[in-house]
Amino acid sequence: MAIRKIITLPDSRLKLKARPVITITKKIQQTILDLIETLNHYPGVGIAAPQIAELEQIILVDATKSRRPCQNHGQLIMINPQIVFAVGEITFREGCLSIPDYSAFIKRKDKIVVKFLKPDGQKEIITATGFESVVIQHEIDHLNGILFIDRIQSISELIPRR
Amino acid sequence: MKKIYALTVLGPDRVGIVSKITSHLAREKINIADSSMTRLRREFAMILLLKSPIMLDEKFSKKLKKQLPDLSFFLRELNPDELKKSPEPKKILNIVLYGADRIGLVYRLTSTLARKNINIINLQTKVLDLRPPTYLLILEAELPAGLSLEKVKFFFKPLSARLKVNLTVSESEATKL
Numbered sequence: 001m002a003i004r005k006i007i008t009l010p011d012s013r014l015k016l017k018a019r020p021v022i023t024i025t026k027k028i029q030q031t032i033l034d035l036i037e038t039l040n041h042y043p044g045v046g047i048a049a050p051q052i053a054e055l056e057q058i059i060l061v062d063a064t065k066s067r068r069p070c071q072n073h074g075q076l077i078m079i080n081p082q083i084v085f086a087v088g089e090i091t092f093r094e095g096c097l098s099i100p101d102y103s104a105f106i107k108r109k110d111k112i113v114v115k116f117l118k119p120d121g122q123k124e125i126i127t128a129t130g131f132e133s134v135v136i137q138h139e140i141d142h143l144n145g146i147l148f149i150d151r152i153q154s155i156s157e158l159i160p161r162r
Numbered sequence: 163m164k165k166i167y168a169l170t171v172l173g174p175d176r177v178g179i180v181s182k183i184t185s186h187l188a189r190e191k192i193n194i195a196d197s198s199m200t201r202l203r204r205e206f207a208m209i210l211l212l213k214s215p216i217m218l219d220e221k222f223s224k225k226l227k228k229q230l231p232d233l234s235f236f237l238r239e240l241n242p243d244e245l246k247k248s249p250e251p252k253k254i255l256n257i258v259l260y261g262a263d264r265i266g267l268v269y270r271l272t273s274t275l276a277r278k279n280i281n282i283i284n285l286q287t288k289v290l291d292l293r294p295p296t297y298l299l300i301l302e303a304e305l306p307a308g309l310s311l312e313k314v315k316f317f318f319k320p321l322s323a324r325l326k327v328n329l330t331v332s333e334s335e336a337t338k339l
Contacts, residue, residue, distance in 0.1 A: 012326065100292065150258060153256075158288065158298075
């Protein structure tokens with residue numbers, strides 16, 4: 001396990017699409033362990049493999065790290081996550097480890113159903129709501145090369161950290 | 163018949179500028195039609211379209227200058243052609259560019275738009291305080307009839323690669339409010 005460097009804007013690797021994981025190899029397992037250690041080190045609630053320059057469809061979400069109590073599934077390691085159903089709307093102030101010191105209010109789906117593979121290769125489907133749902137959508141965006149600043153309409157929506 | 167003027171105001175920002183300008187306009191019975199105000203760092207900028215029952219001249223700007231001496235005022239009467247409302251764009255191009263900050267990014271992007279006869283209707287840029295400093299540009303432009311989103315994306319692809327920036331082009335329908 002290792003704390004990996006998080007790549008930040010304007011690194012163009014953040015705009016690349018991640019590959020689906022076909023086989024859970026030792027390298028994939030290593031990436032998962034690195035994601036866990038890296039997220040434990042940083043004050044974030046989620047991380048995607050492209051943020052540590054691994055172009056694989058893996059995200060780690062841990063809504064238990066939220067400052068406010070929220071409904072959650074604990075630490076979620078999601079391989080090839082896919083949103084299969086989404087409903088409702090929620091607006092949340094989002095930040096990103098790859099865009100330090102800035103945040104913006106982003107509109108997302110409130111309730112999502114996500115299917116994914118667990119690290120042992122088993123299929124899983126969960127329903128996430130509220131904050132956890134927002135974090136999952138934010139991290140899945142990373143797998144598609146989308147950052148939260150791609151979702152703002154105006155520069156005035158960007159909130160710098162004071 | 164009421165005359166229409168464009169009044170531009172620029173200068174260092176502080177509390178009360180809009181209030182002082184608009185109270186002066188109200189006293190003079192001048193109506194504010196459209197207006198837009200913004201602030202770039204500490205620099206205040208405002209443009210107002212004014213409907214006035216009387217002819218305005220330099221004296222009007224001087225009166226404002228007396229109240230707000232550190233601001234610049236520029237007044238221009240609009241001619242009938244300028245008063246015609248521009249037709250609402252049917253389709254709007256949204257362009258988001260970001261990448262390492264360097265000279266010429268805005269020029270290269272906007273000159274490409276101008277060559278394709280694409281008119282910019284809103285443009286905002288900001289240098290994000292990241293390492294290295296990252297330039298963020300968001301603009302809206304009118305998509306001319308006969309030009310598809312796919313074509314626009316096609317001619318921006320090499321530009322994005324050459325400038326080493328991320329460039330996203332999307333399209334939205336004009337919303338009538």
